[in-house]
Amino acid sequence: MKLPESSLSWLLPFCVYISGAVADIGPYFGSAKYDAGEFGRWPHQSFRSSPIIGPVLNIQQHDAECENDGLLLLGPGGDEVFHSGPTIIDQRYQLVWNEPLYGKSWAVDVKYFRGVPYLTFWADKHGGQSNAAWYMLNSSYDEVYTIHPAGGWKSDDHEFDITRDQTGIVAIEMEVPFDLSAVGGPRDGWILDNGFQELDIETGKVLFQWRASAHWDLAESYQNFTEHNGTSQEEAWDFFHQNSVQKDSRGNYLISSRHMSTIAYIDGQTGSVLWKLGGKQNTFSDLSGHATDFNGQHHARFLEDWEDRKTATISLFDNGSGGRAQTHPTSGKIVKIDVEKWTAQLKQQYSNPHHRVNSVNRGSTQVLPSGNVLLGYGSAAAWSEFSADGDLLCDVHFGPQSRFSQGDVVSYRVFKRQWLGSPREGPSLSIANDIVYVSWNGATEVTAWELQGSNYAGTYDDADFFALKKTQKAGFETDILLPKENKYQYLRVVGLNQLGKKIGYSSIIDRYPPTLVAQS
Numbered sequence: 001m002k003l004p005e006s007s008l009s010w011l012l013p014f015c016v017y018i019s020g021a022v023a024d025i026g027p028y029f030g031s032a033k034y035d036a037g038e039f040g041r042w043p044h045q046s047f048r049s050s051p052i053i054g055p056v057l058n059i060q061q062h063d064a065e066c067e068n069d070g071l072l073l074l075g076p077g078g079d080e081v082f083h084s085g086p087t088i089i090d091q092r093y094q095l096v097w098n099e100p101l102y103g104k105s106w107a108v109d110v111k112y113f114r115g116v117p118y119l120t121f122w123a124d125k126h127g128g129q130s131n132a133a134w135y136m137l138n139s140s141y142d143e144v145y146t147i148h149p150a151g152g153w154k155s156d157d158h159e160f161d162i163t164r165d166q167t168g169i170v171a172i173e174m175e176v177p178f179d180l181s182a183v184g185g186p187r188d189g190w191i192l193d194n195g196f197q198e199l200d201i202e203t204g205k206v207l208f209q210w211r212a213s214a215h216w217d218l219a220e221s222y223q224n225f226t227e228h229n230g231t232s233q234e235e236a237w238d239f240f241h242q243n244s245v246q247k248d249s250r251g252n253y254l255i256s257s258r259h260m261s262t263i264a265y266i267d268g269q270t271g272s273v274l275w276k277l278g279g280k281q282n283t284f285s286d287l288s289g290h291a292t293d294f295n296g297q298h299h300a301r302f303l304e305d306w307e308d309r310k311t312a313t314i315s316l317f318d319n320g321s322g323g324r325a326q327t328h329p330t331s332g333k334i335v336k337i338d339v340e341k342w343t344a345q346l347k348q349q350y351s352n353p354h355h356r357v358n359s360v361n362r363g364s365t366q367v368l369p370s371g372n373v374l375l376g377y378g379s380a381a382a383w384s385e386f387s388a389d390g391d392l393l394c395d396v397h398f399g400p401q402s403r404f405s406q407g408d409v410v411s412y413r414v415f416k417r418q419w420l421g422s423p424r425e426g427p428s429l430s431i432a433n434d435i436v437y438v439s440w441n442g443a444t445e446v447t448a449w450e451l452q453g454s455n456y457a458g459t460y461d462d463a464d465f466f467a468l469k470k471t472q473k474a475g476f477e478t479d480i481l482l483p484k485e486n487k488y489q490y491l492r493v494v495g496l497n498q499l500g501k502k503i504g505y506s507s508i509i510d511r512y513p514p515t516l517v518a519q520s
């Protein structure tokens with residue numbers, strides 16, 4: 001696919017630099033080789049100044065409008081992603097942050113708690129689901145809160161949210177014995193029960209708990225006994241598969257169940273199910289025909305929250321298939337419901353006009369502050385941004401299209417948020433063949449680098465350092481060619497923000513490491 005020339009204007013400086021100054025690979029633009037898998041099943045890159053491994057992207061379509069609304073947040077994982085971890089990418093498709101320490105990371109997002117922004121995500125950092133937790137990192141990337149469910153429930157990687165009451169919501173799951181004879185399964189059977197806890201973020205105290213098996217008829221499930229036959233704890237039947245929870249201003253909860261193909265509204269006092277959108281027991285009449293036919297959906301969210309107490313708007317990610325006879329392409333949907341007339345209407349649908357994306361699972365639909373809509377395709381390694389009216393603006397692959405939905409490269413959700421990161425550690429540096437390489441994992445404010453030199457060993461004093469050269473930041477890593485006339489033995493790089501203020505100092509490197517001096 002060809003990109004309009006105008007959309008490439010901001011990229012020109014990068015292209016010019018490629019001969020000398022850019023360390024990062026890509027992004028590629030409409031590369032057929034990338035999408036055919038010729039750059040590998042997980043195109044990635046390493047850097048000289050940092051052990052971080054970053055994704056390499058293939059931009060199918062770009063529009064300047066996508067440069068609004070903040071940074072991209074994802075958690076690349078999958079069979080081919082040997083170096084996963086929460087990841088931030090900027091509007092110019094360059095890596096900003098990755099933290100491999102966390103490993104597989106789900107639902108990377110920015111959420112506010114008592115007015116402070118935190119990076120939140122699920123990870124099994126210490127290995128094994130029993131240790132898995134939701135993490136909240138502050139702007140210096142320090143872990144401030146680690147959230148585990150209580151009462152023997154396992155941490156389910158599908159949802160964490162912070163309510164307007166400043167409480168946390170976590171998805172929970174547990175295998176429990178269950179008589180499945182009524183639904184054609186074993187009498188001494190097992191289910192994977194699902195639900196959520198609302199808890200105090202500081203103390204972990206559970207304020208409300210809901211479990212699907214207590215409130216739902218298992219016969220409404222579209223999941224059959226092929227994948228897990230329900231005969232043992234290991235084979236517990238995943239009848240529900242809850243993948244999103246949100247608390248609203250009335251104190252009730254909106255949940256999404258993939259295996260029921262149902263979005264439901266849960267009473268915040270009694271836990272009873274107040275209504276169901278979609279599925280076998282749908283409460284609504286569908287005015288448009290495509291407001292309730294979603295399958296295996298994800299990420300249901302109220303947009304406007306009951307302003308007139310009668311109607312609400314819900315965004316969701318419609319997987320498109322999942323146990324029902326009819327299937328349709330994966331898309332984002334905006335549905336308006338009326339709980340007096342019990343009607344549902346599809347207001348808008350977002351799907352890629354160039355190629356049908358079939359997402360096997362996972363995915364997200366985010367309505368951005370600008371009104372644009374961002375789709376993360378889950379098991380297809382791609383995200384797309386649309387105008388509110390449904391025009392495709394940007395389309396980005398982070399794995400080859402020929403391998404979409406094969407499990408190689410996935411991201412549970414993809415979000416775009418404002419985020420200001422100022423890491424505790426300074427920029428990192430290396431030098432080879434008179435080129436200094438610098439990067440600063442997680443720093444969002446650096447726009448340029450100043451190379452400085454000194455003749456005094458062991459000094460950190462500004463007065464002992466002399467500015468040698470200023471270079472614009474170019475991607476995750478920037479190459480700085482050492483000036484020929486340089487006489488200084490000790491070098492460091494200082495990060496500058498947009499106003500030219502010094503915001504971070506690297507450690508000091510010796511241009512002539514002792515071993516080299518000894519040899520000469």
Ligand SMILES: *[C@@H]1O[C@H](CO)[C@@H](O)[C@H](O)[C@H]1NC(C)=O
Nearest residue numbers: 137138139140141142143144
């Ligand atoms: C982040 O949290 C750490 C640990 O609690 C704290 O030392 C640090 O000052 C915090 N950073 C910011 C920017 O608040």
Ligand SMILES: *[C@@H]1O[C@H](CO)[C@@H](O)[C@H](O)[C@H]1NC(C)=O
Nearest residue numbers: 186227228229230231232235
């Ligand atoms: C259920 O599945 C397990 C694992 O695949 C298998 O060993 C077992 O024989 C199955 N039981 C029945 C009754 O199908």
Ligand SMILES: *[C@@H]1O[C@H](CO)[C@@H](O)[C@H](O)[C@H]1NC(C)=O
Nearest residue numbers: 296319320321322358359360
């Ligand atoms: C999602 O849809 C695809 C087809 O688009 C289908 O193959 C897959 O089984 C569906 N997954 C779920 C969980 O419904």
Ligand SMILES: *[C@@H]1O[C@H](CO)[C@@H](O)[C@H](O)[C@H]1NC(C)=O
Nearest residue numbers: 222223224226227322323324
């Ligand atoms: C049950 O599972 C089989 C095997 O995965 C699949 O082919 C079939 O479509 C499933 N049936 C339903 C109703 O989901």
